[in-house]
Amino acid sequence: MPTPLIAGNWKMNGSLNLVESFGQALADADLPSRLEVALMVPFPYLEPAARALAGTRAALGGQTLSDQPSGAFTGEVSGEMLRDVGARLVLVGHSERRTLFGEDDAAVLARVRRALDVGLTPVLCLGETLEERDAGRGEAVVIGQLEAVADALEADQRSRLVIAYEPVWAIGTGRTASPEQAQSVHAAIRRRLATYDDALAERVPLLYGGSMKADNAADLLAQPDIDGGLVGGASLKIDDFLAICQSAG
Ligand code: PGA
Numbered sequence: 001m002p003t004p005l006i007a008g009n010w011k012m013n014g015s016l017n018l019v020e021s022f023g024q025a026l027a028d029a030d031l032p033s034r035l036e037v038a039l040m041v042p043f044p045y046l047e048p049a050a051r052a053l054a055g056t057r058a059a060l061g062g063q064t065l066s067d068q069p070s071g072a073f074t075g076e077v078s079g080e081m082l083r084d085v086g087a088r089l090v091l092v093g094h095s096e097r098r099t100l101f102g103e104d105d106a107a108v109l110a111r112v113r114r115a116l117d118v119g120l121t122p123v124l125c126l127g128e129t130l131e132e133r134d135a136g137r138g139e140a141v142v143i144g145q146l147e148a149v150a151d152a153l154e155a156d157q158r159s160r161l162v163i164a165y166e167p168v169w170a171i172g173t174g175r176t177a178s179p180e181q182a183q184s185v186h187a188a189i190r191r192r193l194a195t196y197d198d199a200l201a202e203r204v205p206l207l208y209g210g211s212m213k214a215d216n217a218a219d220l221l222a223q224p225d226i227d228g229g230l231v232g233g234a235s236l237k238i239d240d241f242l243a244i245c246q247s248a249g
Contacts, residue, residue: 002227003036006036006037007123007229007231008235008241009094009232010040010045016048025242026056029242029245031057031245031246032248032249037057040063046062062082063094065111066079069114089120089121090111091164094125095125096171099168105149108149109148112124112153112161121161121162125166125209126146127166133167138185143192150192155196162205163204165185165207170211172211176212176220177208179222183225187224189206208220209231213233228248
């Protein structure tokens with residue numbers, strides 16, 4: 001079973017003050033011994049967060065990266081730059097990137113490749129819309145998004161993925177997937193991974209994201225195929241985030 005991972009996704013939120021407060025709180029926290037923690041902060045806060053989180057258990061992550069290594073791409077940030085300032089992970093294919101910034105499966109694959117090329121762990125986000133779920137296509141959409149990336153990778157690259165299932169209808173809405181709904185999709189992802197390789201299915205951490213909070217995390221994390229969480233709103237509140245970390249131990 002993969003080590004549980006709780007990753008906070010600040011999105012376009014936070015401040016230097018919050019970075020400092022998290023650094024202090026995580027340094028003081030008595031976290032479960034079998035737990036990995038990560039914080040995905042906005043680009044300008046990566047460097048201060050690397051300093052604030054030094055000596056804590058939390059790893060640093062970016063929220064996206066360019067599909068190019070360098071060059072005339074105004075406003076973009078490369079995987080190399082993320083590595084340079086201490087990031088170890090990067091979100092790829094978050095539904096907000098897919099819907100608001102037009103990243104399709106090919107764009108997601110290109111970014112996963114870039115992340116792997118520079119030694120970042122890509123946290124590949126998958127998720128169906130409410131319309132797709134209501135039409136009975138939720139699982140097929142999620143598995144299709146997975147295949148669009150995993151089919152194109154080599155076995156050793158697949159084994160370096162983290163996968164986050166984030167039903168779009170549960171993100172930022174306060175409407176969480178029930179533990180049973182989430183477990184059912186996680187199990188389908190695990191089964192699909194096993195068709196590549198049984199060891200891969202056992203090794204790749206499957207995170208749930210979508211309104212994970214201090215009061216529902218334990219039930220979600222108790223599901224056999226939910227190995228952790230990708231936490232948005234609740235990752236901006238230190239007490240809530242630490243409470244979620246405690247329920248993952
Ligand atoms: P949420 O966001 O926890 O605020 O629903 C999760 C995410 O989008 O990563």
